[in-house]
Every structure is written in C-alpha cells, then in structure tokens.
Amino acid sequence: MTAPRVAIVGAGLAGSLMAVLLGRRGFHVEVYERRGDPRQGTAEEGARSINLGLSRRGLKALREIGLLDSLRPRTVPMRGRAVHRPDGQIDFHPYGTNDDQILHSVMRGDLNVALIERALSFERVRFLFRTAFERLDKDKGIAYLTDEETGEELTVAADAVIGADGVFSAVRREMQRGEPADYRQEFLDWGYKQLTIPPAADGSPRTLLEAFHVWPGSERMLIAQPNHDNSLTGTLFLPLRGEGGFEALTSPATVERFFRTHFPDALGLMPDLVREFAANPVGTLVTVRTSPWSHGDKAVLVGDACHAVYPFYGQGMNAAFEDCLRLDACLRTHPDDWATAFRRYQESRKPHTDVLADLSAEHFTELRDRLRSPLFALRKQADVALHGLFPELWQPLYTMVSHTTIPYADALERARRQERVLRRVGGGAAALVGLSAACAVTWAAARRRHGR
Numbered sequence: 001m002t003a004p005r006v007a008i009v010g011a012g013l014a015g016s017l018m019a020v021l022l023g024r025r026g027f028h029v030e031v032y033e034r035r036g037d038p039r040q041g042t043a044e045e046g047a048r049s050i051n052l053g054l055s056r057r058g059l060k061a062l063r064e065i066g067l068l069d070s071l072r073p074r075t076v077p078m079r080g081r082a083v084h085r086p087d088g089q090i091d092f093h094p095y096g097t098n099d100d101q102i103l104h105s106v107m108r109g110d111l112n113v114a115l116i117e118r119a120l121s122f123e124r125v126r127f128l129f130r131t132a133f134e135r136l137d138k139d140k141g142i143a144y145l146t147d148e149e150t151g152e153e154l155t156v157a158a159d160a161v162i163g164a165d166g167v168f169s170a171v172r173r174e175m176q177r178g179e180p181a182d183y184r185q186e187f188l189d190w191g192y193k194q195l196t197i198p199p200a201a202d203g204s205p206r207t208l209l210e211a212f213h214v215w216p217g218s219e220r221m222l223i224a225q226p227n228h229d230n231s232l233t234g235t236l237f238l239p240l241r242g243e244g245g246f247e248a249l250t251s252p253a254t255v256e257r258f259f260r261t262h263f264p265d266a267l268g269l270m271p272d273l274v275r276e277f278a279a280n281p282v283g284t285l286v287t288v289r290t291s292p293w294s295h296g297d298k299a300v301l302v303g304d305a306c307h308a309v310y311p312f313y314g315q316g317m318n319a320a321f322e323d324c325l326r327l328d329a330c331l332r333t334h335p336d337d338w339a340t341a342f343r344r345y346q347e348s349r350k351p352h353t354d355v356l357a358d359l360s361a362e363h364f365t366e367l368r369d370r371l372r373s374p375l376f377a378l379r380k381q382a383d384v385a386l387h388g389l390f391p392e393l394w395q396p397l398y399t400m401v402s403h404t405t406i407p408y409a410d411a412l413e414r415a416r417r418q419e420r421v422l423r424r425v426g427g428g429a430a431a432l433v434g435l436s437a438a439c440a441v442t443w444a445a446a447r448r449r450h451g452r
C-alpha cells in the first residue's frame with residue numbers, strides 16, 4: 001500500500017507538530033510556509049509573542065514525540081504569579097503545591113525549530129519555506145501556492161490538505177467558500193506590544209526569574225515571562241484607542257511618562273524601552289469560532305485556524321497541540337475513512353475549544369481587575385490550599401486548565417459542581433475565608449517550597 005500524501009499549510013507550532021505525528025507514521029508530508037526558515041533566523045516575527053507558556057497539555061504532546069527532555073534546558077519554570085503592587089512590592093502567588101503545577105516558558109522560535117528538526121528526522125517529510133498557499137480545490141485536494149522568491153505557481157495534489165495557517169487562515173476561507181459554514185471573529189478593543197527586560201550587566205536576571213509577572217490594572221496591564229538567557233519578555237496590553245491607549249503614546253516623552261506614572265518599577269527594568277516601543281508593532285487580539293473544521297476527506301483545520309482565543313489563559317498553543325494529537329488519533333482509528341476521522345476530530349474538540357474561548361475572555365478580566373483584590377487573593381489561597389489538602393476532591397479551575405489534560409468543558413463543569421457543593425456546605429464567602437485561614441499552613445508551605 002502506498003503511503004498517504006498530506007500537504008500541511010503553515011509551519012508554525014501546530015503545522016510542525018502535525019508533520020512530526022504524520023511523518024512518524026510514514027506519511028509523505030509536505031509543509032508549505034509563507035515565512036522564511038526559522039532555523040536560519042529568517043522568520044519575521046511581527047507582533048507575534050516571543051515566548052509562550054507551556055502547560056500540561058503542551059508538555060504531553062512534546063513528551064509523546066520525544067522532544068521534552070531535549071527542550072527542557074531551553075525552558076524556564078514559572079512557579080507562580082509575581083503580582084507587582086504600585087509601590088514596587090511583589091506578591092508571589094504559587095500556582096500550586098507541587099512541582100507538577102508549574103508552567104514552562106519557552107521561546108517560540110526555539111520550540112518551532114525543535115519541532116521542524118524533529119519532523120525532518122522522518123525521511124518522507126519536507127518543508128518548503130517562502131511558499132504561500134493561495135487557493136484550494138477542496139473536492140480534489142489540490143492546493144495552489146506561490147513561491148514567494150520566484151513568483152512561480154505550484155500545484156500540489158494531496159490525499160488531504162491540513163490548514164495550520166493560523167488565525168487568518170486562507171485554507172479555512174477556501175474550504176468554507178460557498179458552504180453553509182459558521183464563522184465569527186471578535187477583535188478585542190485592546191492590543192499588545194512586546195518589550196524586553198534584558199539581563200543585568202553581570203548576566204543575572206533583573207527580577208525574580210521563575211515566575212509569570214503581572215502588573216495588573218483595569219485600564220492597562222503589563223505581563224512578563226522569563227527566557228533561558230535570564231531576560232524576560234514583557235507584553236503591554238492597552239486599549240487601542242483613546243487617551244490611555246496605544247494611539248496616545250506617540251512620542252518618547254509620552255511613553256516614558258506613561259511608564260513612570262503607571263509602571264515605575266518596570267521602567268527601571270527596561271533600559272531600552274523608548275526605542276523598543278517605537279520599533280515594535282502593536283498586535284491585535286482575536287477570537288475565532290467556526291464550523292465546519294473539515295471538508296469531506298480532503299481538508300481539515302488545526303490550531304488557531306479553527307479556534308483562535310485571546311492569550312490571557314496562555315492556552316492557544318497548548319490547545320493547538322491537543323488538536324494535533326486528537327487528529328492523529330482519529331486518523332489511526334479510521335485509517336480508511338478520513339471524512340469520518342475529520343468529523344470525529346471536530347466533534348471531540350470543538351465543544352472544548354468553544355469553552356476555552358470563553359475562559360480566555362474571562363481570564364482577561366481576572367488578570368486585569370481582580371488580581372490586586374485581597375478577597376480574590378484569599379480565594380486563590382483557599383483554592384490552592386484546598387487542592388493541597390484534598391487533591392482528588394477539589395481542583396481549582398485554573399489548575400484543571402493549566403496543570404491537567406481534563407478537557408476544557410469538563411473542567412468548567414467540574415469547577416461549577418465544586419462551587420455548588422462548597423456553597424451548600426459552607427455558605428459561600430464566609431466559609432472560604434474560614435477555610436483559607438485553616439489552610440494557611442499549606443499555602444505557606446507552597447511559598448517556602450518555591451523559594452519565596
């Protein structure tokens with residue numbers, strides 16, 4: 001039997017992982033990527049995030065393809081949130097009580113290159129960079145592409161085309177053209193800009209390294225994630241318009257005044273702030289919900305192409321990796337009927353990625369507005385402590401989303417059930433306060449454990 005031939009559009013995170021999974025099963029895989037080869041440092045990043053938080057779901061995918069151990073030295077553990085107060089003090093909130101409950105920060109480029117190299121270790125996998133997908137004959141599985149360097153048109157016939165081409169997917173557009181398809185795109189009226197906290201002159205980190213940093217605020221928010229070279233990458237989230245928005249920060253003086261007023265301690269961490277601010281683009285934040293995710297046995301979508309979410313839960317890539325594992329599993333279960341495999345894949349994923357979209361939007365409010373509230377901090381303490389005491393009975397929603405592989409909708413359902421029980425047993429907030437006091441010992445132990 002001849003090996004199936006698959007064309008993947010997009011050599012980002014989902015496309016490259018998909019190439020590994022299909023390559024190791026002996027498929028002929030060709031991956032077409034519009035950008036340059038990231039192994040040669042030629043992939044223009046634009047406003048895309050420089051580093052990403054890998055959580056349990058993403059780690060599972062990397063472990064499954066044998067990449068986790070070799071990648072680990074290039075990741076930095078994030079053991080909790082470092083919440084910056086206006087006076088410059090940091091409150092550290094551990095993510096959990098054990099070493100499984102941490103996130104791992106990794107550079108997008110490092111991860112992408114590692115996935116591409118792994119995929120290329122399979123002899124039937126090829127990557128073609130600077131090759132842009134244009135059109136699709138979705139009934140025949142024929143993709144039309146352009147070589148961006150020569151302008152030459154390429155026609156590729158495949159058993160199936162996988163659209164891993166991100167939030168503004170051209171494969172999705174082509175696949176759904178003329179079909180009764182749902183498509184909803186929501187832009188947040190906030191954008192983001194990436195900034196750098198470089199290492200100090202002696203090479204040491206300028207602030208606590210193994211943490212996810214947040215400077216919360218309902219009208220502006222700054223976060224920062226660590227890199228293995230002791231730098232941190234900051235992301236400033238602001239309304240796009242208005243006096244307090246990006247459009248008002250047009251000169252070095254306004255930028256410096258803005259940081260001095262709202263993030264004075266961060267200003268001290270970013271010596272190159274003004275130049276970087278002018279040089280780096282403002283990125284937009286989009287949620288995409290769509291259906292169907294496939295067309296017969298000829299086309300299917302993975303990752304942001306079928307479910308882009310706001311980045312506030314740090315789950316977009318993690319969810320994209322879960323898609324790839326799921327699609328691979330469905331192809332294994334239905335090797336001779338890809339139309340069914342693709343349908344089953346969507347049926348098993350979409351209810352969960354829809355919930356993730358909602359959770360990601362809600363988490364924006366949590367990070368922005370609630371992090372500095374003492375009641376909220378108490379509630380988080382109670383959650384972590386209760387989980388430490390009764391790990392089977394009590395799993396906070398954040399823990400289930402970030403530190404387990406419980407499907408997102410099931411995690412939400414379980415969290416709601418727990419809330420109902422807690423309310424019945426203890427009468428709501430009063431019980432939480434009491435419980436949190438009782439559990440303070442566990443919380444303190446977690447802080448000690450993480451070195452704070």
Ligand SMILES: Cc1cc2nc3c(=O)[nH]c(=O)nc-3n(C[C@H](O)[C@H](O)[C@H](O)COP(=O)(O)OP(=O)(O)OC[C@H]3O[C@@H](n4cnc5c(N)ncnc54)[C@H](O)[C@@H]3O)c2cc1C
Nearest residue numbers: 010012013014034053133165166303304314315316317318
């Ligand atoms: C600020 C920010 C922070 C984030 N932080 C996190 C985080 O901490 N954790 C997390 O899990 N997720 C995070 N995400 C989300 C994560 O970046 C995405 O979910 C993830 O990149 C999706 O992977 P993908 O492969 O589906 O799409 P992409 O990574 O966007 O890859 C798509 C690829 O397709 C290529 N392409 C597009 N069109 C064409 C075409 N016509 N022809 C050929 N190639 C094409 C693109 O060049 C690109 O390489 C964050 C996102 C943002 C914006």
